[in-house]
Amino acid sequence: MSSQNEMKIILVHGAGHGAWCWYKVVAMLRSQGYSVTAVDLAACGSDPRRIPEDVSNFDEYSQPLMDLMASVGEGEKVVLVGHSFGGFSLAAAMDAFPDKIAVAVFVAAFLPDTVHSPTYILEQHFEQLPDKYNDVEVKAAVVPGKSEPFIISRPHSKVLATTFYQNCSFEDLTLGNIMVRPELDFQEDLRNRAAFSKERYGSVDKVIIVCGEDAILTVDFQHWMIKNNTVKEVMEIKEADHMAMLSKPKELCQCLTKIIKNYAK
Template identity: 25%
Template sequence: MSRPTLLLVHGAWHGSWCWEPLTAVLHADGWEVRTVDLPSAGREAGVQDDARVVLQEVARIDGPVVVVAHSYGGVPVTQAVAEAPNVVHIVYLAAYQLEVGENLLGRHGAPTPSNPDGFQAVPDQPVPLFYADAPTADAEAAAARLVPQSTRSFSETVTAAAWHTIPSTYVVCEQDQALPPQLQEELATRAGTVHRMASSHSPFLSMPGRFAALLTKIASEPAR
């Protein structure tokens, strides 16, 4: 069977640029890789807007697709790919594997704002939060590219949960300072398979070779 295409979906405040180190490793190994830019990073867009972008990109791909969702990216991926017949696996990388009716804020015990307009500013000290184990120059360069995130994307609820019908794998980042590992472990109970990495929130930047090896192993195995 031919290899699936890997579709990489970034998290909040980020863009497709964050995948560049990982993409370089995957391309060198012969993998076809696609990325998207979610409109909620930098624009007042919500989960449904992001989900449409993901679904449109999946529809452009011929053949099977493995979707890799990082952090907030798990929310629109969960929403979108329930409608995508060529998606064969979802990989949640320190990501929000939500159930129908849940939103990101709720998973942290935070209330849904009555007015979801506006933006969530780039967090203070993003380097230790997102890239604690990445080379300093790479971490600082990535932090400089972060943009405000739409509040609506954190407050909109999921109305479909693709992981009920599509096999999924959860990758727990055990040294994560952004999404607590305990919460990741709770979310990971919804996945068919769980892997763990001794990394901070962004192993695609801090250890792209090791994460690429894990990702290609997942994508090459029979779906569960």
């Protein structure tokens, strides 16, 4: 087995999802001999905690990834892959552990810069594409001890079918409808944070995988984020919807193996 195959790949899901959504990619990469871990962030996937009762801030939400990164041995490097809202957790890990990351791969993911507060990218998305959130179900959740209610959301079946999973199989859409959990965008928390640092986050090589038929993070918005940042390379999967790991897993794996070959040295 080559040293490239031995390098660990860590997969980070988007909001409301979990490690489960990477099942096709995990299987394909492991069948080729790669070491792959898909992590459940807090209150996601099989993690028993709930948003916002048990997990109400971004640090709590991202802690499983930070713990996993902390366990990486000195002198070792990983390939970090994030999807959608997972781009923010990716950025936090890059800021905390830049020397442990060979390359960070953003798959149709939010891509923070090193100038603005992290929430700037979210605000721009809401401003540029306000209609994308018209049909997302939102509700207020009151948590004892907290003065203000939390606004949580969950895309209902129609939104998942037309905006997230439109190129996926009916089976994977059904899986999404069963598994997707309530989500919190932690806007207030992220708004009060300084920008991710140029010296740490900015020092890690970034590769962007654009999903050509993404109906939520549109191609235009993905390219706007790229222009707003410094990236090493841009790749594209033309017929991938937002859930590229489900709609185009083979093509995504081809991109990832190419990235590993080029950057994991």
